Amino acid sequence: MTILSLARFQFAMTTVYHFFFVPFSIGTAFVVALMESMYVHTKDESYKKMTKFWGNIFLLSFAVGVVTGIIQEFQFGMNWSDYSRFMGDIFGAPLALEALLSFFIESTFIGLWVFTWDKVKPGLHAFFIWMTSFGSLTSALWILTANSFMQHPVGYVEKNGRATMVDFGALLKNPQLWYEFGHVILNAIMMGGVIFAGLAAFQLLKKKQASDAARHIYKKTLRLGLSISLIFAIFGLVLGDLQMQYLIKEQPMKFAATEAVYTTTGKHAPWTVVGIANSKQHKEEYNLDVPYALSILSYHSTSGAVTGMNELNAQYKHKYGKNIDYYPPVNTLFYSFRIMCGVAAWIILISLIGLIMSREKSQSLYRHRWLMWLIAITTFFPFLGNTAGWFVTEFGRVPWTVYGLFTIQQSVSPNVSVASLLTSNIIYFCLFTTLAIAMIALVVRELKKDPTQTIEPKFKKVLDPFDKEAF
Template identity: 40%
Template sequence: MNLDLARWQFAITTVYHFLFVPLTIGLSLLVAGMQTAWHVTRGEHWLRATKFWGTLFLINFAMGVVTGIVQEFQFGMNWSDYSRYVGDVFGAPLAIEGLLAFFLESTFLGLWIFGWDRLPERVHLACIWLASLGTVLSAYFILAANSWMQHPVGSRVNPVTGRAELTDVTAMLTNPTALGAFTHTLTACLVTAGMFVVGVGAWNLVRERAPEVFRPSVRLGLWTTLVAGLGVVVTGDLQARLMTVQQPMKMAAAEALYDTVAPASFSLFTIGTPDGSTELWSLRVPRLLSYLATGTWDGRVEGIRQLQAQAVAAFGPGGYVPDVPLTYWTFRLMIGFGLLAAVLAVAGLWLTRRARADRPLPRWFGTAALAGVAAPLLANSVGWIFTEAGRQPWLVYGVLRTADGVSPSVGWASVLTSLVVFTLLYGALAVVEVVLLVRAVRGGPPPARLVTETSEPVPAPSY
């Protein structure tokens, strides 16, 4: 029970925190791009857009910092054996993240916030770019630590202490799993931010509010969503092949493939028994799974039963199969929500093309775009769940099982209490986030006369 509660708590807090991270990273880059556009073109609408979207970025950034603190707290509270086992390895990337990346983003973000009309324009512009670089580097070092759990490299287990020790920090930081996860995550961050700009901007456009600001913002968001969406597809394809080599059981579970087959089809939707003994109905794309897994249309993909036998031979008796229904559906939902954002981007680019510049945006698209903001957020969340749940029963793949990482001295009552407290606290923070964002959105961009008179941020009005 203690193990299950600890896993639930970490899952809830991690998924909640990860709602803010992609939006923060993506918005930082888009806001930096908008300020650059103003610096180059001197178009007043870009300055107003920078201030408007910058306010939303700052709200989200603050919430991400608050929720991220709990993550490291949980390592020591619920996962002390894990922390003791991997501390020598995990310390390096997390220390670099804190000393370099977070210092970079927080320092220069502070200069950017308070530097309007106090710093030279180019220096001020450099501040937002350096803050954006900090958010990107922060993501990389955290993903490097997580990727070591997926594919441990550059380390060895000391037989005397029974702990993992870092032997090659370069190998760890250049782990192919980390490089694949980083590119996939970064493009997903841009999709998330692009769709956020599209949703909020379209909502304002259909109400004919500040079209001179929101129309170019929406166009920027649409192109960002579409181009980054293509990047997600390419990097996801590369990750699927890495996963097949490094974690073949995760790939088999993602397809609910119980027996080895070549060529292997990809099921868009399957109805059957959880153990794979009976398949009642399935809609499949021939040979697609072979291509996703191996890069060839007739590649051989190993099945769950064969991989389970191999794991028993390598690691001893036990169950080495993750939750197949959870892995299967999160994989498809991740793809489906991502494709939905891309479809909305294509529709939006058509509706806002130059030939329609003098026409109002259809109200139905404003509603669809605002609802579509949730699509990449959901794709990110279920993708994270797929990545972590598909690795089970391993905490560090092939090295440390999840059951062996939980704190032995923390009782289930303590874990349950903290789980309830954190859930209620996060619920309250969600209300705060939504209220602040809604107020800022309703306040709109600063009036033209104000951004010409002063570059100070204009506070959003209270309601």
């Protein structure tokens, strides 16, 4: 164990766990807002009950997401102080906007939404949840603005060994930002649809004695969730393809690693379905190829060569220095990319089948328990797909923290020790495990409730102790 490996493990652990809940809360907020808008439009009370029931799941994800986000921010000061010194001027502005603007909007309107049921007009109440959703979307925008700079630095100059921002507008116009932001948001909304559809499927499977009204709400939720997941999974797949086209030009090493291409291909590049990369000898072994397919996927043409990592590594050594190799972890990227795409394809397939078989004229879905179980189990797939996608984004940048400017080795705090990192890793792991258990227990408790018997929060009157009537 080294300081670098422990620091990287800790940041990976906190980031992955936090990213479980970022798209969770973004997606569920959007779907809950859509449910309430449907209630406002149709005056159908079942949509109001859906909004209240599933809104509690969103609130839980939001709460845990806030806690894990705070923990993650500690990482920069604890283990990555040299990185913070280098990037502070760039990172500071979007992070300040995220905290002072986006989180302020989220926290304000989420409170208004929770505590004003039947106290304001339905349209105004729906506006509160849409503003909450807007706050979560802009929060992601500011975080990804900082991350996109790390992938593709723009709008800066280097002064005294630090990156100094000279054009904030350039950060917002960074092409990397809009590919990354669009891909994250589309998949987050897809995740919201999958989660509610899957949880509704669990309820229909387990609550056989539920009332007709409750089953009606679960079925409407399932149909709505599958519709959202199908639409946004397709859009996410299309935007993901456009993002890969961009990476071929801007981060060719990352792209080559996701396809385990060590040697530059011919003009008719084959696509490796499965294989094992030999990272020591820098070659691929035991691969199963499909002729022409990589050229088609990369350039939408049967002809088009892909530059190999060996050639790119030689170019980077000439450009950035010969003291390190520039190969990312190929096997991790290769299989993470396939898991991400496989999850998207599975969600599209299961959503389409579920929608066809749950039509009002057919309703055959509810007679096939095996298919209902597939939809239910799919609840967990977006967590896997999002984590794999984040691995592609972050591991693909190795050995850089800021692409072409600052390496991972340069970023670690100079005053941390193996003992302190090992201790904090154990503490964080125990804390995250506790949070996970609490989150699961609370979600299960909410699911045990009857969606037709939603209750608004009630509060005791609090007396002012200085009021003469208080005693």
